[in-house]
């Protein structure tokens with residue numbers, strides 16, 4: 001296998017080319033689905049590589065870049081797995097491994113967490129048109145703090161302002177307000193869209209087909225930016241206690257599996273997630289889903305980076321120092337440059353995929 005540090009690509013274009021080359025070398029079948037960004041030019045595609053049989057008895061799905069810029073990390077793990085195949089790792093046998101590269105290629109290419117319409121795709125998988133409305137209690141109050149109508153300034157006391165809000169409303173309230181997804185402020189953070197995005201439509205249309213009729217499947221959706229530096233958690237769409245949750249704990253270890261908070265709990269229930277959609281709509285398949293979330297920096301630093309990048313995107317001048325600083329900090333918050341972090345997440349990512357494969361082989 002390649003040196004883990006060489007698996008990280010400097011741009012979406014390079015990551016996409018390497019993914020496609022590695023897939024061919026591993027004997028995978030390849031598909032590409034252009035995402036309609038409303039802009040001319042650019043090769044922004046969701047690429048899907050399948051390694052394994054035509055009528056597989058199980059499938060493991062690994063997706064990257066639902067949150068654009070997080071693709072730098074997810075793509076590196078997918079590339080690590082593919083190069084392992086070329087280097088003689090055991091192939092999936094009677095199963096299939098389906099790698100979905102860059103679900104949000106626009107955000108990957110432009111260093112954004114959201115897509116071409118500022119949509120957080122993991123809040124965009126809603127079933128009815130009238131579900132794309134509303135905002136959590138408290139978002140409106142926080143809107144002037146989260147989404148100031150000016151470019152970012154290095155002199156602004158963001159940390160102080162954030163701490164003031166946390167003191168006043170508590171961290172759970174802030175988390176609820178910002179991370180639950182909102183459908184009212186199209187230029188604001190955590191916007192879930194006014195309808196299904198192009199990437200969402202592609203995923204909905206093809207995900208069942210990519211499974212090749214497999215009766216059981218395990219989906220690992222790769223994310224970064226939340227949690228302790230270099231540590232991962234597997235977030236479930238299901239809440240405990242349930243036999244399903246026990247299955248995940250047995251498969252991946254109870255220390256890393258985090259069930260969905262139950263109603264009335266302190267955590268938020270996000271709507272419109274990819275996992276929630278897959279679990280309800282792939283009824284012919286026994287579908288399992290985890291959102292693998294790897295921590296990078298503190299929640300305040302990540303929130304500050306998201307806020308500054310959004311301001312730079314909406315109000316800044318591309319190419320300006322402030323714009324470039326905001327992009328660089330966002331990248332650092334979702335794919336840190338630290339060699340240790342990078343080597344560690346590759347090892348963890350491969351271990352998660354290996355456990356997923358083993359769990360499906362057994363049946």
Ligand SMILES: [Zn+2]
Pocket residue numbers: 066067070222223224225
């Ligand atoms: Zn994410």
